[in-house]
Amino acid sequence: MASKLISTLFVLFIYHTHAAVQVPKLKLYDGYEIPAIALGTWLGNFTVPSTGGAKWNGVELAVKWALEAGYRHIDTAWIYKTEGQVGDGIRASGVPREEIFVTTKLWNDQHARDSVVPALRDSLKNLQMDYVDLYLIHWPCGQFANQSYDVTDYLETWRGMMEAKQLGLAKSIGLSNFNQQQIQRILDNGLEKPAALQVELNLSLQQPELLAYCKSQGIVVTGYTPFGSLFPFKAAADAPPPRITDPQLEAIATKYNKTVPQIALRYLVELGVIPLPKSLTKNRIEQNLDIFDFQLSAEDKELLKSFDTIVPPTDSNGVELPVKWALEAGYRHIDTAWIYGTEGQVGNGVRASGVPREEVFVTTKLFNDQHARDSVVPALRDSLKNLQMDYVDLYLIHWPIGQFANKSYDVTDYLETWRGMMEAKQLGLAKSIGLSNFNQQQIQRILDNGLEKPAALQVELNLNLQQPELLAYCKSQGIVVTGYTPFGSLFPFKAAADAPPPRVSDPRLQAIAAKYNKTVPQIVLRYLVELGVIPLPKSIHKDRIEQNVDIFDFQLSAEDKELLKSFDKGYRTIPQLKWRDHPYVQCLYTLLRLREEQLIYLF
Known part of the structure; x- marks a missing residue:
């Protein structure tokens, strides 16, 4: 009897420690579903750590750990130089490709309409995939490798994106770092509506007007840099509060038995945003996902809302x-x-x-x-x-x-x-x-x-x-x-x-x-x-x-x-x-x- 009980407890323990978090999904206007959180894979300044000549696979491991923890959404971009490792991490995880939502982005030097499809094919080659779930124009302005500006109208770039979708290379297409006026111009010209928009979103930059506009248009919003200036060692000298040690944030975190970063991510989720936290640390990757078992009170959300102090230059009144x-x-x-x-x-x-x-x-x-x-x-x-x-x-x-x-x-x-x-x-x-x-x-x-x-x-x-x-x-x-x-x-x-x-x-x-x-x-x-x-x-x-x-x-x-x-x-x-x-x-x-x-x- 004791042996049977121990065996049962052991099985339950194994199941508990390896059970993946079930992440909710949001519906895109074109019928596809997108998981409500993603692992970001930008390393910053387009660099990787020095390994003395050995292959560095930090992003591959992060992607594998994320998928094992329950993530089903990975965000990358051609300019991040991580597409290859993202593909490797997905294959190493054993999770079937069709269960994973992969986003990548068109870089600024490929804005010509006839450059979009070849650029996506290049990204797919890096990823070793036949399609991506979401393909974004990374920035509204083109710029060549010699730093001169490509004055291609982004409407033409968007037509190239539509062609990529028609070819089945991307299930959905969207935008990154566009503002309301730029999105509206696409709609006013009778072109396909973007399925998603990716912009910076965090406690200091909440962009309520842009979020309201996207909601009215049925455009899902994903948010990069979700921690903003929370961490002192990453915060600019002039960055407004709060920091991770803020007593008000720590009190909220204690109330829900969570960390301050988890509170920041949960707040974005309750704003209707898909946050894109990035990490190369296994336990942090797992913590960032553990945000779907509680809800913030109205009072707590009001406090978090009060930290919104930055007017983005892409806002309708940002200048x-x-x-x-x-x-x-x-x-x-x-x-x-x-x-x-x-x-x-x-x-x-x-x-x-x-x-x-x-x-x-x-x-x-x-x-x-x-x-x-x-x-x-x-x-x-x-x-x-x-x-x-x-x-x-x-x-x-x-x-x-x-x-x-x-x-x-x-x-x-x-x-x-x-x-x-x-x-x-x-x-x-x-x-x-x-x-x-x-x-x-x-x-x-x-x-x-x-x-x-x-x-x-x-x-x-x-x-x-x-x-x-x-x-x-x-x-x-x-x-x-x-x-x-x-x-x-x-x-x-x-x-x-x-x-x-x-x-x-x-x-x-x-x-x-x-x-x-x-x-x-x-x-x-x-x-x-x-x-x-x-x-x-x-x-x-x-x-x-x-x-x-x-x-x-x-x-x-x-x-x-x-x-x-x-x-x-x-x-x-x-x-x-x-x-x-x-x-x-x-x-x-x-x-x-x-x-x-x-x-x-x-x-």
């Missing part, structure tokens, strides 16, 4: 609110550009602030596909329509070279573009005109040809890139300089691996900041001001916007400025390219990064 806050804080200069896609929100923010239009200095820019002389005025009129304004205070040529929508280069001489700018000024559409990302030789060529002198030049300027020769030249010519990316590589989470110091935690910078009772970013902005530069800091955080303008009540000592000067290494935050085959440009300059299209510069 409007920062502009309003900036003007209320005392800013009177707003910098935008047609390519940022934010002109409409800038105009809305200016009007919402109550500050009279004539007191606000507005800058926008001509993009690369409108360099023909007779295209300049129509392009500016289009920007003014977006802004709902009669004029801008400053209109800049964004880059010295033009580029058409088909990716070929426009060899229009920028002198002709400049003549179009002069005509825009003569018509009263711009009070002043200037340049962006031009160098000294290009500016001098305009002057040598007897054309109107640019009023301003906008270039990258920060501690690592102080450009003293260019500043001296502009000063000698009476050209005002505005500087974008003023913080350069100060923040570790934004700094490239090869970026020189300093970082915001540098003891020397901290000492200067303490001396003036300011923050390190404020010291950097003040230094640029004292160089004669108008800095253009960008932020969507109200407190940071207010801090950035609080730099006019002190002056740096000569000794402090010498130290700050020593950080100039001629290092550009934004990658450089050479256009040696362009007849009017034989110099180095830079191209925009994707995230800068989604943000606004404020000063």
Whole structure:
């Protein structure tokens, strides 16, 4: 009898320890079902740990462990470089392919309609699969390997996605990092509705408007970075609370006998979001799944809701609110550009602030596909329509070279573009005109040809890139300089691996900041001001916007400025390219990064 009891207990123990969690599913509008949580497989910065030459299979093991624990949804992407290991992990788990929901994504350099199917076939080859359950456009903007922008309309990319679905290579198709307006544009053009949208979602970034819109359209939402800034070692210096040690969160976790990360994941699930936690640790993978045996109280959800403090730049008012806050804080200069896609929100923010239009200095820019002389005025009129304004205070040529929508280069001489700018000024559409990302030789060529002198030049300027020769030249010519990316590589989470110091935690910078009772970013902005530069800091955080303008009540000592000067290494935050085959440009300059299209510069 005792032997039989022990045998029974042993069997029950084995069953309990190996029983997989049953994950609920959500219905996609096209009839397929999608599991309510997924294992994310992005490693961060597209890197894998060093193994001394041995094969590293960390993602393969994580996928295997996840499937053994009960996950049935794995999220990857071509750019993650983990598709191969995802496929290996699935096969190693023994779980049949048809029971697993696999998502992957189209990268930015394959946005041409006829590139979509080949790109998906490449991903399927990596995965060693015949189809994926969900294929997403990773970002709304295309970008080639040389960092230049692919101006393919994402409607064409979406048509390629529809073709991939029709071929049976993807059961469902969707979007990633798109906003409401971009999704609506797909629907307004009579194209197939996206089945899903993937965006960042966590306690600090809850995106209620976007979630409500997707719910109204029957679009399922998956959320990456579900833990946000919970973990102190991963949180940016300016990241808002909470952290994992927050007493309020710990109290909720104790109440349900769960961990704080489990509470954060459960909250997203109750918002209707499919969270995508990532981990390479077996017990954490299992913990992240153990969130379907309880429900949060209304009171607890209200507290968790209160942590939503970040306005995303992809939100319908993600730029409007920062502009309003900036003007209320005392800013009177707003910098935008047609390519940022934010002109409409800038105009809305200016009007919402109550500050009279004539007191606000507005800058926008001509993009690369409108360099023909007779295209300049129509392009500016289009920007003014977006802004709902009669004029801008400053209109800049964004880059010295033009580029058409088909990716070929426009060899229009920028002198002709400049003549179009002069005509825009003569018509009263711009009070002043200037340049962006031009160098000294290009500016001098305009002057040598007897054309109107640019009023301003906008270039990258920060501690690592102080450009003293260019500043001296502009000063000698009476050209005002505005500087974008003023913080350069100060923040570790934004700094490239090869970026020189300093970082915001540098003891020397901290000492200067303490001396003036300011923050390190404020010291950097003040230094640029004292160089004669108008800095253009960008932020969507109200407190940071207010801090950035609080730099006019002190002056740096000569000794402090010498130290700050020593950080100039001629290092550009934004990658450089050479256009040696362009007849009017034989110099180095830079191209925009994707995230800068989604943000606004404020000063």
